[in-house]
Amino acid sequence: xxxxxxxxxxxxxxxxxxxxxxxxxxxxDDAPVVIGDDTTGRSRAASRWRRxxxxxxxxxxxxxxxxxxxxxxxxxxxxxxxxxNPEQGGxxxxxxxxxxxxxxxxxxxxxxxAVSAAGxxxxxxxxxxxxxxxxxxxxxxxxxxxxxxxxxxxFGMIGGVSRNTLDSTYGETDAPxxxxxxxxxxxxxxxLALRPGLTDTSTAEDGVxxxxxxxxxxxxxxxxxxxxxxxxxxxVTDPAVLRNGTVLEEGNAALALRMLGHHEDLVWxxxxxxxxxxxxxxxxxxxxxxxxxxxxxxxxxxALVVVLxxxxxxxxxxxxxxxxxxxxxxxxxxxxxxxxxxxxxYRAARARGHAAAGLRxxxxxxxxxxxxxxxxxxxxxxVDAVVAATHRPSQQVADLLYGPPPADDAALAELARRLDxxxxxxxxx
Amino acid sequence: xxxxxxxxxxxxxxxxxxLLLPADGTVLVWSAVVVLAGVADVxxxxxxxxxxxxxxxxxxxxxxxxxxxxLVVRNASGRRLRAVVxxxxxxxxxxxxxxxxxxRVRPASGGAGRHHVDLPDGEAARLPTTLVPTRxxxxxxxxxxxxxxxxxxxxxxxxxxxxxxxxxVLPEFASRKHLPSRLARLREMDGRAAVQIRGEGTEFDxxxxxxxxxxxxSIDWRATARRREVVVRTxxxxxxxxxxxxxxxxxxxxxxVGAADSTGAPRLDASIEAALLLAxxxxxxxxxxxxxxxxxxxxxxxxxxAGPRLMPAMAESLATVEPVLLETDWxxxxxxxxxxxxxxxLVVLLTTLDPAAVENGLLPVVDQLARDHTVVVASxxxxxxxxxxxxxxxxAEVYDAAAAARGDLERTAVTTMLRRYxxxxxxALPDDLAPRLAxxxxxLKAAGRL
Numbered sequence: 001x002x003x004x005x006x007x008x009x010x011x012x013x014x015x016x017x018x019x020x021x022x023x024x025x026x027x028x029d030d031a032p033v034v035i036g037d038d039t040t041g042r043s044r045a046a047s048r049w050r051r052x053x054x055x056x057x058x059x060x061x062x063x064x065x066x067x068x069x070x071x072x073x074x075x076x077x078x079x080x081x082x083x084x085n086p087e088q089g090g091x092x093x094x095x096x097x098x099x100x101x102x103x104x105x106x107x108x109x110x111x112x113x114a115v116s117a118a119g120x121x122x123x124x125x126x127x128x129x130x131x132x133x134x135x136x137x138x139x140x141x142x143x144x145x146x147x148x149x150x151x152x153x154x155f156g157m158i159g160g161v162s163r164n165t166l167d168s169t170y171g172e173t174d175a176p177x178x179x180x181x182x183x184x185x186x187x188x189x190x191x192l193a194l195r196p197g198l199t200d201t202s203t204a205e206d207g208v209x210x211x212x213x214x215x216x217x218x219x220x221x222x223x224x225x226x227x228x229x230x231x232x233x234x235x236v237t238d239p240a241v242l243r244n245g246t247v248l249e250e251g252n253a254a255l256a257l258r259m260l261g262h263h264e265d266l267v268w269x270x271x272x273x274x275x276x277x278x279x280x281x282x283x284x285x286x287x288x289x290x291x292x293x294x295x296x297x298x299x300x301x302x303a304l305v306v307v308l309x310x311x312x313x314x315x316x317x318x319x320x321x322x323x324x325x326x327x328x329x330x331x332x333x334x335x336x337x338x339x340x341x342x343x344x345x346y347r348a349a350r351a352r353g354h355a356a357a358g359l360r361x362x363x364x365x366x367x368x369x370x371x372x373x374x375x376x377x378x379x380x381x382x383v384d385a386v387v388a389a390t391h392r393p394s395q396q397v398a399d400l401l402y403g404p405p406p407a408d409d410a411a412l413a414e415l416a417r418r419l420d421x422x423x424x425x426x427x428x429x
Numbered sequence: 430x431x432x433x434x435x436x437x438x439x440x441x442x443x444x445x446x447x448l449l450l451p452a453d454g455t456v457l458v459w460s461a462v463v464v465l466a467g468v469a470d471v472x473x474x475x476x477x478x479x480x481x482x483x484x485x486x487x488x489x490x491x492x493x494x495x496x497x498x499x500l501v502v503r504n505a506s507g508r509r510l511r512a513v514v515x516x517x518x519x520x521x522x523x524x525x526x527x528x529x530x531x532x533r534v535r536p537a538s539g540g541a542g543r544h545h546v547d548l549p550d551g552e553a554a555r556l557p558t559t560l561v562p563t564r565x566x567x568x569x570x571x572x573x574x575x576x577x578x579x580x581x582x583x584x585x586x587x588x589x590x591x592x593x594x595x596x597x598v599l600p601e602f603a604s605r606k607h608l609p610s611r612l613a614r615l616r617e618m619d620g621r622a623a624v625q626i627r628g629e630g631t632e633f634d635x636x637x638x639x640x641x642x643x644x645x646x647s648i649d650w651r652a653t654a655r656r657r658e659v660v661v662r663t664x665x666x667x668x669x670x671x672x673x674x675x676x677x678x679x680x681x682x683x684x685x686v687g688a689a690d691s692t693g694a695p696r697l698d699a700s701i702e703a704a705l706l707l708a709x710x711x712x713x714x715x716x717x718x719x720x721x722x723x724x725x726x727x728x729x730x731x732x733x734x735a736g737p738r739l740m741p742a743m744a745e746s747l748a749t750v751e752p753v754l755l756e757t758d759w760x761x762x763x764x765x766x767x768x769x770x771x772x773x774x775l776v777v778l779l780t781t782l783d784p785a786a787v788e789n790g791l792l793p794v795v796d797q798l799a800r801d802h803t804v805v806v807a808s809x810x811x812x813x814x815x816x817x818x819x820x821x822x823x824x825a826e827v828y829d830a831a832a833a834a835r836g837d838l839e840r841t842a843v844t845t846m847l848r849r850y851x852x853x854x855x856x857a858l859p860d861d862l863a864p865r866l867a868x869x870x871x872x873l874k875a876a877g878r879l
Contacts, residue, residue, distance in 0.1 A: 031483050031484055031485050031486070031593070031594075032483070032592075032593060033481050033482070033483040033501075033503075034481070034482050034483070034573070034590050034591065034592045035478070035479065035480070035481045035482070035505065036478035036479065036588075036590070037478065037588060037589070037590050037591065039478075297451055298447065298448060298451025300453075301447045301451050301452060301453055301455060301456045302444055302447050302448065302451075304453070304456045305440065305441070305443040305444050305447050305456055305459065306441070306444070308440050308443075308456075308460060308463075309437050309438075309440040309441040309443075310437075312432055312436045312437035312440050312463075313434065313437040315432045316431075316432050316433055316434050316436065316437055319431045319432075319587070321513070321515050321539065321540065321543065321574050321576065321587075322515050322517055322571065322572055322573075322574030322587075322589045323517075323571065323572065323589060324571075325517050325518060325519040325520075325570070325571035326519070326571075327519035327520055327521060330564070330683075330695065330751075330752075331683040331684075331685075331695070331752060331754065332685065332692070333683065333684050333685060334684065334685045334686075334693060334813065335684035335685060335686045335693075335696065335811040335813070335814070336689070336811055336813035336814050336817065337684075338783075338836075339814050339817055339829070339832050339833050339836050340817070340829060340832070342832040342835065342836070343817075343825070343828040343829040343831065343832035343833075344828075346828050346831060346832060347824075347825065347828045354831075354835075355827070355828055355831030355832070356831070358831045358832070358834040358835035358838065359827075359830065359831050359834050361834070361838055362834035362835075362837055362838055363834075365838065365841065375845070409824040409827075410824075412824070412827055412828075412831075413821065413824055413827045416821055416827045416830060416831075417821060420821065
């Protein structure tokens with residue numbers, strides 16, 4: 001029927017019944033007229049309050065909680081060796097004991113603050129610096145006149161604070177050893193397992209000779225004390241004496257408390273790696289909080305105006321022109337997903353035999369249909385028919401259509417190509 | 430409360446006085462000026478809650494053709510209304526920008542369906558928005574948002590009014606282009622039957638005088654004996670046969686078919702096109718057409734509509750049919766057919782030849798249907814799979830081709846089984862399904878198998 005040439009009659013217009021679906025009904029003039037949204041100022045305020053009250057309550061509660069905690073809990077930090085850090089690596093344990101004993105602790109983080117806070121009759125503790133001190137910073141620390149206690153200094157710092165009577169070296173420890181020196185502080189602390197790292201380089205001309213304690217037997221010491229005429233300098237290479245986590249081991253606490261408790265004033269310097277101040281330079285305007293001096297006059301009010309304009313711009317853009325319209329979205333699954341998924345499974349499982357069998361059976365099916373063979377024809381019949389149609393050797397055709405599965409992916413691709421060629425050679429008899 | 434860019438610009442202008450008199454006080458005074466102007470603008474703006482809004486929407490429109498949603502806005506606020514009005518529609522309603530610029534109304538930027546309105550008190554305006562829907566079904570409008578600005582245009586008030594609006598989007602019926610040629614073939618069958626063809630596929634029409642060339646076997650001897658001249662019987666294709674179109678809206682109808690680089694359309698849409706063309710053709714051939722959309726329950730039904738009422742009823746009931754993510758209940762389909770059709774009928778099952786789904790669903794019941802009725806199973810094939818079949822460039826493509834070949838073999842097996850049970854099978858790409866199904870119908874009609 002479909003191939004019958006249709007004598008073209010004058011093109012009939014689609015019947016009238018179809019056009020009824022085209023235009024539909026005209027605009028509905030009886031649609032309801034809406035005035036307002038049945039709210040008043042009072043009802044809108046009430047609904048706004050109802051909507052906002054829970055979030056507001058939560059906000060207020062959180063704010064109160066924050067204020068309460070801030071009042072009740074003393075501020076703590078997480079900086080290593082800080083006197084207000086209660087963690088394992090902090091120094092709060094030693095600081096609290098010292099405070100109880102009447103020592104006033106000044107916590108500073110820059111050299112310039114340390115220089116202004118420390119003076120004669122005070123102790124200046126320098127905790128390990130994650131970076132390093134510049135030479136002028138070290139001399140600034142030396143000039144304060146305060147007794148200096150330096151924990152785990154780097155190579156430059158050791159030379160600087162000891163006037164080159166000490167040098168850093170490498171040492172190890174595995175068990176507590178006796179101080180083996182005359183220093184009263186060291187003797188009070190007793191046996192300690194401090195990592196040594198100091199060696200004596202002083203000569204007779206230096207005037208002051210360091211007292212070195214806790215040796216490792218190979219010439220490295222963990223503790224050195226220099227008594228200059230105006231002040232003393234103590235160097236400890238192992239900061240474990242100060243850390244909350246290790247202060248209770250052996251005599252660490254005794255050593256720390258005796259080192260730091262000599263004077264009523266203790267300046268506790270936790271160095272900030274970004275700090276380059278030396279205490280005798282002019283503070284920059286930024287440090288004094290006077291950025292304005294660097295700006296042209298009138299820039300602050302202008303900036304304020306610009307910020308206010310930006311706020312208004314934000315308010316303009318943020319208000320949406322009515323709510324979004326909800327749309328139910330359709331399912332978006334492609335029908336070919338199933339086929340593609342199956343192909344990926346074949347590939348992942350390297351099921352070349354399966355894939356080749358599919359290609360072969362499909363080709364054989366099409367060829368059989370084209371040659372007018374019955375669907376139930378066996379392999380020999382199909383091969384004979386193909387051989388008759390293409391004049392190819394019988395063995396080759398049988399191999400192509402019913403041969404062994406391909407050994408690898410390249411063979412599979414080659415098989416697919418050759419099946420295509422074979423199919424293109426078969427024509428209707 | 431809304432502010433506009435003008436308020437921000439006015440605030441920004443404050444840079445000039447501040448530069449002339451650089452002090453914090455200047456900023457404070459200027460801010461106060463801006464705030465006061467804004468508040469005055471809000472107070473002087475016409476209340477958007479005292480504007481009468483009516484939305485006029487055509488009842489229905491065909492997919493991808495144009496409809497106009499019209500807002501009638503009447504200003505009853507007692508003040509001049511300067512506002513932006515948004516006629517909100519969902520994305521698939523395909524709202525374009527407002528149309529038609531007049532003194533009172535002009536299209537606004539910023540999105541579809543927005544209009545600037547400038548109305549004196551007591552006057553009204555129409556705001557037309559063009560809709561070109563991209564999805565079938567009921568498209569429901571959102572609210573109407575009115576942003577009423579004050580005389581300075583710095584700030585204003587905004588409200589969204591719940592104005593109802595619904596547009597029913599009917600199927601596109603793109604396959605109607607195939608209808609004229611099929612109708613011509615139908616007429617042709619008519620004439621041929623009258624002259625020469627006799628036997629099955631025809632029913633007795635009338636008696637007329639013998640003319641040379643008529644088949645002598647069609648001479649009605651009894652009637653000839655009663656009259657003086659030789660009389661022949663004439664035949665015409667059977668009429669008043671019953672056609673039941675069963676549209677499968679189960680999960681397989683949700684899958685998208687189409688070229689690999691498009692988002693495609695659900696199988697159901699192609700099935701609907703085919704159903705519409707078949708209904709139009711059968712309706713013209715004088716058969717009684719019924720339709721059931723079914724998955725586990727009846728989703729839509731057309732019964733007893735004939736003549737000019739048939740196609741609108743079909744379009745209306747197919748407009749809102751959506752795929753349901755459920756397995757189709759084929760015994761339920763058989764029960765439906767049994768209750769609807771007591772005498773022999775043509776039952777067209779518009780479904781998917783998914784081998785697994787067919788083996789478990791349709792195959793066990795198709796013989797029950799085929800015993801009592803002529804059954805045609807029509808299925809939408811996938812163009813993308815057809816493309817996969819011929820890929821040879823990479824190893825991955827060869828595996829794709831192998832998987833597609835396997836799928837073909839399984840589908841062929843299922844088709845063979847269905848044919849063995851007495852059902853006819855039509856499988857075609859989405860665009861070809863409607864004409865192929867129409868041809869199948871014509872072939873059945875010509876063969877008298879209805």
